[in-house]
Amino acid sequence: MSTTPGRLGRGVVTRGAVAALALTTALALGGCGSSSAPNADSTASAGQSTAAPLTLSDGWVKAVESVGMSSGSMSPSASPMGSPSASSTGGMDMSAPMTAMFGTLRNTSGSQLTVTGGSCAAAGMVQLHETVKNADGTMQMQQKKGGFVIPAGGSFVLQPGGNHVMLMDLTQPLKNGDTVAVTLETSAGPVSFTVPIRTFTGGNETYQASPSS
């Protein structure tokens, strides 16, 4: 279960992998960053002010029902762009659960806006990712250099298999039907969203170390 720091930045998306994020050890709830929302129709942008330069529509975060902890776990934030290396578990990261946020971002301002990062109380780290095709045809997700650039009045789609916001090193379960607060840092300042959490069996954001070992 040992992990190697730094694989995340070059991790390969294993398409079709199932339930990789479901871990075996349940973590007791406490200090929960996710919350219940009485209004199922709460929009993803519920947490933002009306003057926010960035909105999120149809936003959602893939549920992670349990968060396992292992003694060998290591925060992926240690060296996100470090050298790739397979771990003893074949590269599957079973100790630092992660998930992703999807939806459509809209820049409602009159000037270009760049999403540069983010934060989430339920995640040790938030990254902006894109999915690219390797020379061998496999899909790989990696950090989006320069962030998400959205032109004035433009939209930016976050979707499984495409651009997305990664919530890494989760510290608590994100349960189907709850919501989670996510803040995106932008060139126009931070914008917070209350995002519904949904069960989703596709688009597994499972990392595998690059096939270098």
Next chain:
Amino acid sequence: MTEAAPHRAAGGPARRTVLLSGVAGLAGAGALAGVAAAAAGAPADRAVSAHPGPSATTRALGFRGRRQAGIVEPPQPYAAFLALDLAPGADADAVRRLFTVWTDDIERLMGGRAPLTDLEPELAEVPASLTVTLGVGPGVVTAAGAPMPTWLRPLPAFPTIDRLQDRWSGGDLVLQICADSPVTVAHAQRKLLTGAGDLATLRWVQRGFREPYATAGSGLPFRNLFGQVDGTVQPSTTGPDDALIWQPSGADPAWTAHGSAMVVRRIGMRLDIWDQVDRLSRENAIGRRLDTGAPVTAPDGAPATTPADLHATDELGFTVIDDFAHLRRAHATTPEERFLRRPYSYDDAPEPGELSQSGLIFVTFQADPVRQFVPVQARLAEADLLNLWTVPVGSAVFAVLPGALPGEILGQGLLG
């Protein structure tokens, strides 16, 4: 397959009917304005398009309201009934999360919009008058820690007729999914099941159908696979009989207010032995003419709604309507013994060597099944000629939740 006391059946105005904007919507409406209007009770003067579409598949019914949709609306031709069980150990929070997901999914699907996680949103773009109606069994009420309605329990056993199977009976939750398109029903079923995640698991599915509006014609009621016109005499769906169908605002327990109770009985029809009897015997068994659906006491050509003359006798002094005819046995003996019937036929694939695997998904809505439904069912179980050809194989009772007003989730009152 029961009769209710005579009351003028009225095609009430469909509430919250919305025609989706866009070219496709106008095209469909233009061609089928009459059909859609007949079905919805809506005005017939919809926009006319130069490009008539094949159907009114873009018609969307509103989700938000004090009462849920899918009860008093004219029955759509295709339906799926899903019973689910809560995951073991589910608590009120689990129920709240499940209803949060379903409320959002149902609102989106009925509006022709994809649920959040749907990677094939095109399948949601044809709402086809979709309604999804959510009900709960005793297990959910217990999990939510809410007071139990006195009537929310399985129907009493009817050992003379029942051959109930677990696989068609009971359940913690029910989703009634109805639409004008079978594709819409299938997609909604799939998204609602997957959306539940591990909060609930499927117990049974019953798929049903009725005549599409286009062939049923205006005002013609449901014809079951015995060929019988069914659902002729119904409580009014426009207000006067609301007390029969809906829980009142001051209902006890309070969380049931503006909800209803749903009975789902799966009734196998033995078409093989039905085939062995002549037409007059078939009409005698139900007490209605097969051609018009009118009582056998009615003259030729009289409408299906003609009141039955239960006392009429023939030249030999026998009652014209058989003492054990379905119509007579099901006839309400008190004003309370009436309920709204919204049945669907099923016609599953027979096993090799069999002739049919057909029947009726008998669905009723009432305020109190114990007071309204059970007395009628007890009379039918005691004696009904139709019992020769029918076999109840499934039975379930659910509390239909009140509707969700803006900002609410379904079951908000139940969850306190």
